[in-house]
Amino acid sequence: QSALTQPASVSGSPGQSITISCTGTSSDVGNYNYVSWYQQHPGKAPKLIIYEVIYRPSGVSNRFSGSKSGNTASLTISGLQSEDEGDYFCCSYTDSSTLEVVFGGGTKVTVL
Amino acid sequence: QLQLQESGPGLVKPSETLSVTCNVSGGFISSTGYYWGWIRQTPGKGREWIASVYYRGNKEYNPSLKSRVTISADTSKNQFSLNLRSVTAADTGIYYCVRHGKDHGDYTFDYWGQGTLITVSS
Numbered sequence: 001q002s003a004l005t006q007p008a009s010v011s012g013s014p015g016q017s018i019t020i021s022c023t024g025t026s027s028d029v030g031n032y033n034y035v036s037w038y039q040q041h042p043g044k045a046p047k048l049i050i051y052e053v054i055y056r057p058s059g060v061s062n063r064f065s066g067s068k069s070g071n072t073a074s075l076t077i078s079g080l081q082s083e084d085e086g087d088y089f090c091c092s093y094t095d096s097s098t099l100e101v102v103f104g105g106g107t108k109v110t111v112l
Numbered sequence: 113q114l115q116l117q118e119s120g121p122g123l124v125k126p127s128e129t130l131s132v133t134c135n136v137s138g139g140f141i142s143s144t145g146y147y148w149g150w151i152r153q154t155p156g157k158g159r160e161w162i163a164s165v166y167y168r169g170n171k172e173y174n175p176s177l178k179s180r181v182t183i184s185a186d187t188s189k190n191q192f193s194l195n196l197r198s199v200t201a202a203d204t205g206i207y208y209c210v211r212h213g214k215d216h217g218d219y220t221f222d223y224w225g226q227g228t229l230i231t232v233s234s
Contacts, residue, residue: 036220052220091159091221099175100172
C-alpha cells in the first residue's frame with residue numbers, strides 16, 4: 001500500500017554492486033528533488049544515507065550513491081559488504097492534496 | 113551527538129488517546145532551521161508521517177490524520193509530544209520521533225529515535 005514502489009528484496013555477493021529502485025509519480029519523485037534514502041538494521045533506528053536525490057550526509061560511505069530518472073529514484077550500493085545487510089527505504093515530498101510526504105515499502109538487502 | 117528517545121505507554125485501549133513523548137539530548141529543539149516530528153510504521157499502511165512542529169509553534173499535520181492528532185513542543189524540557197485520539201487497532205505500530213528541515217518540502221529526516229511500539233488492544 002506504500003505510495004512509492006520498491007522491490008521487496010535485492011541480493012548480491014560481497015564486492016558486487018546492487019541498485020534499488022523507488023518508483024513514484026510526477027506528484028513526488030518525478031518533479032521534486034526532496035528524495036531521501038534510509039538504511040535500517042533490525043531493532044535499530046533508521047539512518048539517513050542519501051538526501052536530495054544525490055547527496056550523502058557526512059560520515060556515510062561513498063559506496064552509497066543516489067540518482068533519479070523520471071519518476072524513479074535509485075540507490076546504488078557498490079562494493080557490497082556484509083554490514084550492508086538490512087532494510088532500505090525511500091522517501092519523497094509530494095504535492096498531493098492528501099499527503100505531504102510519501103515512503104517506499106522498503107527493500108531487504110541480503111549479502112550472499 | 114543529537115539523540116532522540118521516545119517514551120510511551122506500550123498499550124492503549126481502543127477509543128482512548130495515545131500519547132507519546134520524545135526527549136531530545138545533545139541539541140535543542142529551539143535550534144533554528146529544523147522541525148521535529150513523528151513517523152509511524154503500521155502493518156496496514158507501512159511508514160507514514162504524522163505531524164511536525166517548529167519550536168516557535170508552527171505545526172504541520174498529515175491531512176489524513178489531522179482530525180485526531182495534536183503535536184506540541186516544550187522547549188523548557190527539550191521535548192515534544194504527540195496525542196492521537198480515538199485510536200483503533202489500525203493505529204498499532206512503531207512510533208518514531210524525527211527531525212527534518214524547515215524549508216517547504218524538506219522532509220529529509222536526518223535524526224530518528226529508536227521507536228516505541230504502541231499496541232491498541234482492550
